[in-house]
Amino acid sequence: MEREPAAADEPRPPGRRRRRRRRRRRREGRTRTVRSNLLPFPGAEDPTASAAKGARRLRRCGGTQHLADNRLKTTKYTLLSFLPKNLFEQFHRLANVYFVFIALLNFVPAVNAFQPGLALAPVLFILAVTAFKDLWEDYSRHRSDHEINHLGCLVFSREEKQYVNRFWKEIRVGDFVRLRCNEIIPADILLLSSSDPDGLCHIETANLDGETNLKRRQVVRGFSELVSEFNPLTFTSVIECEKPNDDLTRFRGCIIHDNGKKAGLYKENLLLRGCTIRNTEAVVGIVIYAGHETKALLNNSGPRYKRSQLERQMNCDVLWCVLLLVCMSLFSAVGHGLWVQRYQEKKSLFDVPESDGTSLSPVTAAVYSFLTMIIVLQVLIPISLYVSIEIVKVCQVYFINQDTELYDEETDSQLQCRALNITEDLGQIQYIFSDKTGTLTENKMVFRRCTVSGIEYSHDANAQRLARYQEADSEEEEVVPRGGSLPQRGSTGSHQGIRVLHRSQSTRSHRRTGSRAEAKRASMLSRHTAFSSPMEKDITPDPKLLEKVSECDRCLAFARHQEHPLAHLSPELSDIFDFFIALTICNTVVVTSPDQPRQKVRVRFELKSPVKTIEDFLRRFTPSRLTSGCSSIAGVATSKSAHKSGPSLLSTLANDGALLRLEERLDPQAPGLTSNGYSSGADGWAQHKAAREPEPEQELRYEAESPDEAALVYAARAYSCALVDRLHDQVSVELPHLGRLTFELLHTLGFDSIRKRMSVVIRHPLTDEINVYTKGADSMVMDLLLPCSTDDARGRHQMKIRSKTQNYLNLYAVEGLRTLCIAKRVLSKEEYACWLQSHLEAESALDNREELLFQSAIRLETNLHLLGATGIEDRLQDGVPETIAKLRQAGLQIWVLTGDKQETAINIAYACKLLDHDEEVITLNAESQEACAALLDQCLHYVQSRSPRSAPEKTASSMRVSFSPVCPPSATTTSSPSPSLVIDGRSLAYALEKNLEDKFLFLAKQCRSVLCCRSTPLQKSMVVKLVRSKLKAMTLAIGDGANDVSMIQVADVGVGISGQEGMQAVMASDFAVPRFRYLERLLIVHGHWCYSRLANMVLYFFYKNTMFVGLLFWFQFYCGFSASAMIDQWYLIFFNLLFSSLPQLVTGVLDKDVPADVLLTEPQLYKSGQNREEYGPRTFWLNMADAAFQSLVCFFIPYLAYYDSDADMFTWGTPITAIALFTFLLHLGIETKTWTWLNWTACGFSILLFFTVALIYNASCATCYPPSNPYWTMQTLMGDPVFYLTCLIAPVAALLPRLFFKALQGSLFPTQLQLGRQLAKRSPKKLRAPKETSAQERLPGEPRTEPSEQGSLGPSGSFSQDRSSQVAWPAQQPACSPEASGEPSVVDVSVPLREDTLLEGLSSQTPGLSSPGEVILECPGDSKMKPTSASRAAPLSSIFSLSSFSSLNWISSLSLVSGLGSVLQFSRSGLQMDKQDSEFLPSPLPPDQNLQATDYF
């Protein structure tokens, strides 16, 4: 998790710095020391208790603010500090300073233009509005603070010697807090005691990171063994720990007991503020960090501030305006100087000399005039622009939030805008960088198939079941209620229905999604609940494997009492047994019964099978004995069972009987537990049956940190190998014949992204061997296997198994499954003892602990014995292919950056239509820098040669850095579909080097989509940064996990998916969407709207101000450039602010240039935003020119109309103001595309307000407001027909050209947007009906096999596509899937032949491109077989074309003869087709079948 410390620090209000605490907390160095508050106060030397109490009470009453208490104070201001502080903050904005400066200029007598007080008004108004907004925000913060501060919790009171209820804010560091189940933790608390007998406590950290699974926390070592209840009064230890920091994943410290003993403290001991206690009756802890020093609050960064591209451009244009202003003022000044010079000697009557009678020198007059002009023309820099934009953005954000179409029913969440000021960036995105897992896919893992000991179990029934689920889903989503749909789903379905109902009522009540009790939705809901939808839980076992499992179960049940029970099994069966045991226990899954605190009385390991003999005892506890023998660290032993067993043995033995009885009473559901720990075979079977029956009531819930763990556990359960209980030191597994087996869990070496594996060290209850089970990424695990000799048969067998497994793994990857390898290692006691010693050292190390543990884990995970591998499917999210297609159409280039394997990634890419089967795929796998460079060159050459039209100029510029700043990604997709690029992590690292990045970018730019596999988070962010900086493109990054955070932060717009992997991505993001598919509407509709609205509004602002200032400027030619204004200063100052602001705000918030449905059906309309059609330099200057023209018209028509009249200056200026207002409103009317009653009201209000204000103002005071003295001006004017006549003609004449040209352009050269508008107008009804299906009709190569699918609604589109591919999978293995033959897969089977011919055709025309040895075109059908081990060195990248067989797309694309389906392979090592490829290819078909298929076309 990369987090900017500055960003975390920034929002914290200043002045909230840690205050020095008296004595109790010294801040020497980098640690803090915490002592119990209940100890006699060290400062109060007075021995009498009452005095200490007094001092304490005093502290509590009066002096609380000196201590960093738990009071939450997120407010920025106090009543006193509000004004100065707020003003200070506001003056950080340059514009405010500018406006204040201008206003203050009015106080200089020589240059003042307005009444000084009046000139300050607008800037004060703006400041006041902002201040009010800040105040309101601060007040709401204060309210929520107050509410949180006054939550109650139990704190131990010294006076009353018991826990008393106190407010949160009264908790201080060193207090003892007692928390009960489901309470929220008020501060960062060190866990000292738990009601859980093992000293455990479960917390839910959803408030902190959004993860809903339970996390385990542990009582500080040394306190868990206390027999009696923890008494705070006896706590005399001192805690030394880090100073407060924001790292949620780290906490280090130690506790020093009275006797000088030290014990380490880790993050497992710390309860973080904001989390919730679950499944634990009560806990007690001491407060370590309180209030703002808690990690939760240190992590709490407010909304981010980003500057949008539009705003950057606007600022640039504001600078142009400033320049214009200066030019105008300069021009005026020079003019005035000349004028003064001309009239100087004449001593004109109207000349106003200085007070001493002399005339001003021309230069001085010019300088004065310049300054005054700046004041008068300040309107050119719109003071209200910034405020208006902020208001509009806030409203836009509000409307985006309110959109029901962005509301996700399943998670009950809507889109969240976290950044308030980049909404318009959404309309200009050019590149989308997407994560794969969890973003494109559900990140809900479903067990699909597995291989054990080299034998594949394809789980066809399971595949069919999954297909059926999708069918059921789509049925559910059909609007027409079909009565028969539920029964059709069969017994499984209805069974799930019941269970789901049960689940959603009982277990989800505490979930953050809240209760959604509607029963009819429950089943739908369940599909998407974290980790445990029925789809994932109910796995249909493969019959063959099931048979083998039960066989070995039976065997073991017979052989259990013998010396080596496992030895009786054949190696295969033993592998199967171990495989399932590993699946079950090699994880961190927590078993919970719905919403109950954990079983309070549990079976202690020691009690399970009472120790009969001393040998038994010795045998059982050899590890600890060996530990103490091997070294002398038994005192600090970490293996808790080992540590505990010695001293507590006697007492536990004594309690034995009682506990057992208790257990039987409380735990009737586990009848398999007998005195010796497991039941005998026969009655075990019966009991198993008995136990199975009440299962619906007593369902176990698995809470896993990652969804694939849960999937594996559920899979194992389907094979009757059920995880029933997991404690920190033991795991219980229930088997049908063996009953409950309890494994002593010695160590859990958690998953990390470097090792890419996790391990558990257990002691096998049957063999008493110490086993290591490792589960991890195949690339890692396969390298760690025990090297086996090829000499003996055993070794050869092993080799064979491995190569077979590797083949299957590749196949799984091709199918887009996530693969995991399961391996095992048996440790001898000596090995274990030695490893344990070093491991314990590592664990107890204070420095470098993580690294030492990492080393220790690596030492353990070697010489593994391969058991098998699993393939887990990560399903595509709903609507992903459609969304991608739409986004593509919208001209967005989509790059997928994933950490997954290349094959998996490519497959998912095909599935979600990112790659198309009729387009070429360039794969870039390089082993070295040079190779990468050469490959890039070739690719570039190839890409250029295939698009000859664009080649000449491209070649000229390709190798240079010269990228055009704005390059519509669609530019290259003119002739043939451009290829897609697939690059792996290593090559990406080379390609991102300085000397290659330009080439890489150029190549990537030419490609339709780019797929980066195996990329690290850093690489992801580097790619985004590169595109952003080099291509000057707008980028959007979307992801859901912590590994996407850096990418999200780098991109212009970061989108987080509030999915299953916690909230880190969301926290870092600007927008959070519930699913990927909402991106479509967010970008194409809201992004476009926001951009178009804001662009138009900004343009309108510039237009308005320029036009208004133009009026004043033209007048200077008639007043000797003396900077006088014919418009009354009031109008001048308030015109922008009051009279003309509302209509444009309404338009800016509500205008829809093209309705949403048209935008969605015609996504290419989005390109207008990418190309900055609406607001670019060209439109800006056109707009300014139009403003100049309009101001000319609006000035000279009244000028000429009043030319030969006796009108005075302000009687003439007022009509001009009115004309300006009318012109603005009419102009806005032309620019506004949708006129709602709100627009009408706003315009009417504006006019009304102007006249009302003018009338009141002109009647208010006869002699006020010099120089205009406007008394009765408006009233007089309104009696004058010329006023009305001018007000009518001037706006019409001013806007005539604009309207005319717009109309001409609209009918002669309509833009896409205008066409879209016309489309909407033409058929508003017709459009709505085919809205859903039209999206699919537009997709090229969309499968159109069954007409019935065409009529189905949106989500079913994905279904049909998904299904078609799933249906096809079994067909690839006709040998081992008899069930699959029933599937209507006859169409697929004919494809290979076709492809062969096509490929041959292609290869015959390509030799020119492929340089020898580097580029090999491959035909999958006739590739050579090669041993796997050899090919594993080079990344397998050639076989993804296989998946093309599995999709019906192929056929449609073939039938269209749209392109040459080919796979171009660029690879350093000359990739060969692997053996298994042909193995899994469907065998060539009988000719009649082939014929049949061709007829089909």
Added chain:
Amino acid sequence: MKRKFQNSQSRLPDNTAVKQQQLPAYRLQLSAKEILSGFFATGVFCLGIGIILLLSAKSIKEIEINYTEKCANCAKLRENAANFDRECTCSIPFYLSEAMRGNVYMYYKLYGFYQNLYRYILSRSNSQLVGTDIKDVTNCSPFKNSPDGTPIAPCGAIANSIFNDTIVLSYNLNLSIHIKVPMLRSGITWWTDKYIKFQNPGSHNLSSAFAGTTKPLYWPKPAYELDEEDPGNNGFINDDFIVWMRTAAFPTFKKLYRRLHRIQHFTEGLPAGSYSFLFLDFPVSRFQGEKSVVLSTLTWSGGSSLFLGLAYVVTGAVTWLAFFSMMAIHLRLKERKVFFLQ
């Protein structure tokens, strides 16, 4: 930290028209077809109004006589300060070929007199002019006080530079009989100016009210002696003074000077015949402009409907031109379908 409240309701946003941005709306289409009718109507309207205005402009009779050159000798005379109070008259005869019917207004018109200079228009004291504080000259710089320190009333550059030519129009019935055309000097200001904005200091005797102040530098007489005929027209509420104080918008401007008193021969307006202007000139011609006198009648739309009429007609014509061109385009494009380029 914001605590998450666990509401029982779903977070489904309200499905209202405003929140979903589904308000019924009129969509403006900017294409030839859509706004043809609009252009047509605008054209008709503008042409109609324009013609009416032009017709009414035809009925305006106006005569302007520039007397800058003709009375230059007087100006020259005045340039010598010694001839300060010597009277100089010049007479300009002219012939009115057509009678001016109705109300006839007499204006003086100045060319190139910048009454709209920024510093110029500021130089006045409203509180003085409204009579509340006769000695308030704070804003009148540099014409606040006379050299000896007494405040000037009325102070300021505007008042100081008042137009004070006297223009007398006489009707020459025949060669010998010159009838002085009766002119009203009242009713030439805004009512509010005369009765609200300008007030004399509250004293029965005007001269005593102005005690302690002095006349402006360029004035021949103090303010309370501006109108010898009508004592109610003196001081700050003098009509000519009020008219002058309403600063003109442009450097060339005319200001209402007198209006015809329709009695005797002139009940119908000014009959055709020969007239002459008599100018009594005071030394205030030190600007580079020209002076003229204008006799004019007004119509319902004021005096300047000619330009407005033209503007309307031209706009209407242009609109129609645009209308026809768009009609042509529309007819040619009628068959063309709307399609997306893509």
